[in-house]
Amino acid sequence: MHAHPDDETLSTGGLIAAFAAAGRPAHVVTCTRGERGEVIALPGTTSEGRAGLEGDGAALGAYRETELARALTALAGGADGAIRHSFLDGLPGVSAQVNGVVDADSGASAGSGSGVVSGAADGVRYEDSGMAWVAPGVAGPAPDSPPTAFARVPLDESAGRLAALIRECRPAVVATYEPGGGYGHPDHVRAHEVTVRALRLAADPAWEPGDVLAGEQDGGVGQRGKGEHGSGVGQGSAEPVRGGEAGSGVGRRSEPWAGAELWQAVAPAAEVRAARATLAALPEAQALAAAHALALPDPAEDLPPFAKEGLPEWSAERQVVGSPDYRSSDGLPITRIGPTARVEIRGVLGSVVGAMRAHATQVQHAGALPEAVGAVAGWYALSNGVLAPILTTETYAVVDPLR
Numbered sequence: 001m002h003a004h005p006d007d008e009t010l011s012t013g014g015l016i017a018a019f020a021a022a023g024r025p026a027h028v029v030t031c032t033r034g035e036r037g038e039v040i041a042l043p044g045t046t047s048e049g050r051a052g053l054e055g056d057g058a059a060l061g062a063y064r065e066t067e068l069a070r071a072l073t074a075l076a077g078g079a080d081g082a083i084r085h086s087f088l089d090g091l092p093g094v095s096a097q098v099n100g101v102v103d104a105d106s107g108a109s110a111g112s113g114s115g116v117v118s119g120a121a122d123g124v125r126y127e128d129s130g131m132a133w134v135a136p137g138v139a140g141p142a143p144d145s146p147p148t149a150f151a152r153v154p155l156d157e158s159a160g161r162l163a164a165l166i167r168e169c170r171p172a173v174v175a176t177y178e179p180g181g182g183y184g185h186p187d188h189v190r191a192h193e194v195t196v197r198a199l200r201l202a203a204d205p206a207w208e209p210g211d212v213l214a215g216e217q218d219g220g221v222g223q224r225g226k227g228e229h230g231s232g233v234g235q236g237s238a239e240p241v242r243g244g245e246a247g248s249g250v251g252r253r254s255e256p257w258a259g260a261e262l263w264q265a266v267a268p269a270a271e272v273r274a275a276r277a278t279l280a281a282l283p284e285a286q287a288l289a290a291a292h293a294l295a296l297p298d299p300a301e302d303l304p305p306f307a308k309e310g311l312p313e314w315s316a317e318r319q320v321v322g323s324p325d326y327r328s329s330d331g332l333p334i335t336r337i338g339p340t341a342r343v344e345i346r347g348v349l350g351s352v353v354g355a356m357r358a359h360a361t362q363v364q365h366a367g368a369l370p371e372a373v374g375a376v377a378g379w380y381a382l383s384n385g386v387l388a389p390i391l392t393t394e395t396y397a398v399v400d401p402l403r
Contacts, residue, residue, distance in 0.1 A: 001088075001162065001176040001195045003150070003187035004034035004128060005068035006359040011182060011265045012175050013075060013352040014345030014394040020076040020083055021348055022331035027084040027169055028072060029091075029162060031191055032150050033061030036128040036142070038383040039361045047360035057127070060361075067359050074354035088194075089126040091161040092209065092253075126150040126158065129186045142186075151186035155197055158190075162198035164209040164253045166260065174199060175263040178397060180305025182265065196262065199401035203258030263341060263396035268311040271375055273299045275389040278374045285379055285387055288365060295386045311395060312337055336398070343394040349377055352390070356380050366390075 002008045008016060008028050019026040035057035041047050046067075053060040068085070076082035129149035130142030145152065166174065176195040181188025201207045276297035279285050289296050333344035345352060349368050356366035368378035368390070378390035 001029050001031070001174065001191055003031050003177075003181075003185065003191045004037065005030060005064040006034070006071070006356075006362045007188070008068075009071050009075065009352065009355040009359060010363070011177065012394065013355055014343045014348060015175055015263070015396070016083060017075045017077070017348035017351040017355075018333055018343055018345070020079070021351070024332065025084070025169075027086070027165075027171070029086050029088055029165065030068065031088045031158070031194070032126050032128045032187060033087070034064045034128050034362070035061040036130040037064065037362055040364050040383055042360065042364050045357070045360040045364070050361060053361065061128075064359075064361065067361065070358035071355035074358050075348075075351050077348075077351050086165065087126075088158060088161055089124050091165055124157075126153060129190075131185050131187075145186075151190045153190075155193060156201075159194045159197035159201060160209060162194060163201035163207070166198060166202040167253050167255055167257045170257050171260045173263050174260045174401075175265065175396065178264040178266050178306055178308075182306040183304035192264070196401055199258075199260060199262060202260075203256055203402055205256045207256075209253045258402060260401070262399040262401040264399060265394065266306050266308045266311065266397045267391065267395050268313045269303055269307040269309050271313055271391070271395075272303055272307045275375045275391055278376045279379055279387060279389045282369075282373060282376070284369070288367075288379075289387060292365060293385065294365065294381055297387055297389070308397070311397075312340055339398045341396040341398050343396070344392065345390075345394060346372060346377060346392055349390070353378060353380075 002011065008030065016026050016028065037054075037060065039047065039051055039054035039060065041049065041051035050063065053063055072083045072085055073080045125148060127146060127148045127150060129145045129151040132142050150158070174195060177188045177192045179189070179192050181190075181192060277299040280296040280299065285296065288294065333347055335342045335344070353366050353368045356363045362382065364381050364383075365387070366378070366380035369376065372392045375391050375393070376389045377392045379387050380390060381387050
């Protein structure tokens with residue numbers, strides 16, 4: 001579950017590619033089309049000559065859809081269509097009229113008020129909320145974001161769409177950002193909130209798609225009450241249904257599903273600092289930075305929210321394939337220690353770097369080292385022009401979303 005095109009690759013690309021390489025099903029959901037993103041337009045890439053897209057929300061959003069399609073093909077090792085994809089506003093969901101979401105072009109109320117409607121036909125479109133820097137490395141909402149901005153959409157409008165998909169797909173793992181959205185972007189924070197809410201709705205036998213009453217606010221469905229942080233399964237609902245076969249893809253929207261773990265993309269803070277120091281010292285990175293006016297990472301600066309203290313730090317040598325306590329371990333390079341999962345990405349590094357390059361309006365100079373140096377497998381830069389390390393492993397905080 002991701003906020004914009006490119007986030008699926010930057011935050012969880014190794015996990016997606018590992019599932020695809022092992023022949024396991026993967027379904028990426030994107031909340032917006034990144035209409036307010038910056039455009040790098042780097043010569044020699046597919047973004048060359050596309051600087052004019054910046055500021056043209058409709059055109060940029062449409063182009064970023066094509067980048068996303070190419071990135072998913074890359075993450076699948078070149079297999080077109082192997083990774084399923086949905087835009088969140090294209091999923092069937094509750095009536096937009098109930099929630100007051102309007103079509104940005106017509107200004108008319110979207111949906112018929114009849115309950116479940118098709119997101120592809122109801123006129124609803126979730127838009128990039130934009131952002132403003134509120135502290136070094138920390139983002140907040142853009143002051144001019146419109147009512148249709150994803151971060152402003154009522155929680156159960158968007159979460160209901162995702163909850164219905166969860167019931168249909170019946171996944172073992174649902175991955176997104178940690179509560180701070182990785183670095184504070186309001187759409188990332190909202191994507192986390194929507195994911196947690198959707199998992200709880202999907203597990204609640206008393207909830208049905210479209211089961212949102214007039215006057216609903218972010219706190220819950222109808223009068224069932226609020227859970228922790230206003231996103232829990234409502235008070236008085238039946239116990240969630242656990243168990244069943246994950247990933248069967250045969251569920252129905254009316255059948256509860258509580259068999260999914262919530263994986264939140266994080267990284268050990270000490271590992272991030274060490275990787276930044278390693279990257280800054282690499283002659284190859286220094287040469288790249290000098291040639292393209294890029295900055296090298298500063299290991300001493302404050303880290304964004306995804307970098308967490310207290311996480312286990314594992315060397316690459318301790319990574320093993322198919323940890324026995326992981327329920328879908330067959331062929332997956334995943335290690336579990338307690339509530340932490342690590343995904344070894346070196347086996348799919350080429351796919352991840354290829355996906356980064358597909359997002360050329362947002363990502364520049366993505367590359368892989370012939371052999372990893374410490375925890376550094378490669379590098380990339382965003383529009384800020386600062387090289388960032390690609391780590392040899394992705395780390396996830398594994399959470400029971402129903403607690």
